[in-house]
Amino acid sequence: MALGLVKWARIKSPWILHFNTGACNACDIEVLAALTPRFDVERFGILLKGSPRHADVMVVTGSVTRQIRDRLVRVYEQMPEPKFVLAVGNCAATGGVFQQCYNVYEGIDKVIPVDVYVPGCPPRPEAIIYGVVKLLEKLAKS
Amino acid sequence: MSGEYEPESIFEIPVGPQHPALKEPILLHFKIEGDIIVDVIPRPAYTHRGIEKATEARNYIQNIYLCERVCGICSFIHTLVYTQGVERLAEVEPPPRAKYIRVIVSELERIHSHALWLGVAAHELGFDTLFYYIWRDRELVMDLLELITGNRVNYAMSTVGGVRRDITDEVAHQIKKGMKIFRERLDVYTEVVEQEPTLRKRVVDVGKLSPHDAVALCAVGPTLRATGVKRDVRADDPYQAYDEIPFNVATYHTGDVLAQIVVRVLEMYEAANIIDYALDHMPGGPIRVKVPWNIAPNEVISRGEAPRGELFYYFKSNGTEKPERVKIRTPTLANIPAVRQMLLGYHIAEIPIVFASIDPCLSCTARFSFIDVKTGKSWVWDREQLRRYSLKWYGKQ
Numbered sequence: 177m178a179l180g181l182v183k184w185a186r187i188k189s190p191w192i193l194h195f196n197t198g199a200c201n202a203c204d205i206e207v208l209a210a211l212t213p214r215f216d217v218e219r220f221g222i223l224l225k226g227s228p229r230h231a232d233v234m235v236v237t238g239s240v241t242r243q244i245r246d247r248l249v250r251v252y253e254q255m256p257e258p259k260f261v262l263a264v265g266n267c268a269a270t271g272g273v274f275q276q277c278y279n280v281y282e283g284i285d286k287v288i289p290v291d292v293y294v295p296g297c298p299p300r301p302e303a304i305i306y307g308v309v310k311l312l313e314k315l316a317k318s
Numbered sequence: 319m320s321g322e323y324e325p326e327s328i329f330e331i332p333v334g335p336q337h338p339a340l341k342e343p344i345l346l347h348f349k350i351e352g353d354i355i356v357d358v359i360p361r362p363a364y365t366h367r368g369i370e371k372a373t374e375a376r377n378y379i380q381n382i383y384l385c386e387r388v389c390g391i392c393s394f395i396h397t398l399v400y401t402q403g404v405e406r407l408a409e410v411e412p413p414p415r416a417k418y419i420r421v422i423v424s425e426l427e428r429i430h431s432h433a434l435w436l437g438v439a440a441h442e443l444g445f446d447t448l449f450y451y452i453w454r455d456r457e458l459v460m461d462l463l464e465l466i467t468g469n470r471v472n473y474a475m476s477t478v479g480g481v482r483r484d485i486t487d488e489v490a491h492q493i494k495k496g497m498k499i500f501r502e503r504l505d506v507y508t509e510v511v512e513q514e515p516t517l518r519k520r521v522v523d524v525g526k527l528s529p530h531d532a533v534a535l536c537a538v539g540p541t542l543r544a545t546g547v548k549r550d551v552r553a554d555d556p557y558q559a560y561d562e563i564p565f566n567v568a569t570y571h572t573g574d575v576l577a578q579i580v581v582r583v584l585e586m587y588e589a590a591n592i593i594d595y596a597l598d599h600m601p602g603g604p605i606r607v608k609v610p611w612n613i614a615p616n617e618v619i620s621r622g623e624a625p626r627g628e629l630f631y632y633f634k635s636n637g638t639e640k641p642e643r644v645k646i647r648t649p650t651l652a653n654i655p656a657v658r659q660m661l662l663g664y665h666i667a668e669i670p671i672v673f674a675s676i677d678p679c680l681s682c683t684a685r686f687s688f689i690d691v692k693t694g695k696s697w698v699w700d701r702e703q704l705r706r707y708s709l710k711w712y713g714k715q
Contacts, residue, residue, distance in 0.1 A: 278371060
């Protein structure tokens with residue numbers, strides 16, 4: 177009963193943490209655009225948080241650079257269970273245009289587990305919202 | 319306060335790399351005396367991806383798409399300065415209509431970038447209402463950019479020898495209509511900046527930079543113009559069609575965060591005027607010329623005024639389809655010494671807005687330097703030293 181209540185609350189208000197692992201900013205401004213009035217993901221109860229300790233979902237952009245790898249893992253470990261990861265953009269999925277650069281890991285799934293990928297360079301805010309809805313479905317099943 | 323600071327009274331606060339003022343990774347190491355900042359050591363290298371090296375492994379056309387992704391917010395000006403440089407390498411002149419289209423798209427991009435910054439700055443001040451209003455109106459410009467180029471952020475518009483899409487009369491009409499609505503919205507924001515006491519309390523006399531310091535620390539763009547120094551690549555070294563278009567270089571004299579806001583709002587008005595003028599005076603003709611695949615050995619530089627300041631590219635070709643060397647100097651890197659000066663002597667609570675006031679765009683700013691962990695010594699190598707080191711290292715293998 178209590179567990180069901182917690183799950184219901186989580187689906188109705190997943191709090192997200194936005195982390196840039198070396199993206200070019202394009203995905204980041206589209207994630208922000210998704211939060212602002214035209215697209216407004218706050219109507220799903222989604223709220224942007226500054227601390228990983230408050231977050232249920234980590235929205236990660238960028239092709240993980242060698243500098244940021246340890247910080248990404250540390251931020252991921254600071255999030256409370258259960259935690260979910262949304263990889264936004266081609267860089268986050270495969271390294272995108274930065275494939276074969278000497279300083280990148282070519283994808284977030286090389287470092288931490290990913291639940292939903294949103295492809296695009298950068299994905300449109302509509303695509304990011306679609307990814308978020310997919311993630312909410314996954315949350316409901318978990 | 320005067321005299322030397324006692325070592326034990328200084329407190330160190332690391333900010334970042336996750337979630338400082340913007341959403342990008344940077345580590346700012348603050349030294350605090352009470353509530354006052356006495357020193358800042360910025361470390362912006364978390365987004366180093368090795369783009370300059372990667373350009374040497376791709377041909378001139380592939381590099382357009384790579385350089386576009388140096389920075390997502392100023393993606394068009396990167397392709398513009400890149401393609402302008404390659405055209406100079408190949409000694410090809412783009413057709414006049416392409417030059418006008420490039421000016422129109424880069425000014426639309428300036429509006430979208432400044433509107434984005436104004437929203438983020440309002441958010442840093444805790445004025446979220448303004449943030450949401452501005453981002454709503456920014457979508458108007460994003461729609462126009464999508465109408466012209468087919469994409470919202472990375473446009474793939476400028477190419478070597480011209481542009482890839484034309485602006486039809488119907489689209490031109492839509493742009494003019496959009497600019498009219500946007501000017502009306504800008505009047506509202508001007509009124510807010512001039513009259514809203516809660517906003518003015520946070521930005522007047524905060525993060526001051528003197529014109530002398532700004533020039534000495536090589537600040538560029540709106541950060542420099544906010545101190546009253548009239549310097550703009552568009553006016554000083556006109557590129558594309560800027561020498562045929564009349565416009566004012568917006569400046570303001572106070573040098574604080576308010577001046578940065580005023581300069582950017584004025585630049586949005588100017589950009590809207592430039593777009594209208596360019597649409598009225600756009601010549602006909604082709605939008606693209608052919609450029610040879612292999613480019614003879616040559617060496618050029620290319621500059622442009624990005625929304626954040628002067629963007630600089632250096633090129634060296636070697637007769638093949640790939641460049642020998644591409645060097646990129648982005649405006650945020652030039653502004654980092656200035657923002658350090660702006661932060662000194664202010665309170666901890668003012669860190670976010672002062673740091674955000676230079677419009678930091680760190681994805682382009684990462685550089686390589688060495689730090690010896692044992693002795694704490696740091697140094698930077700130039701290309702020749704790196705080359706010698708690599709030869710020595712491989713010689714041992």
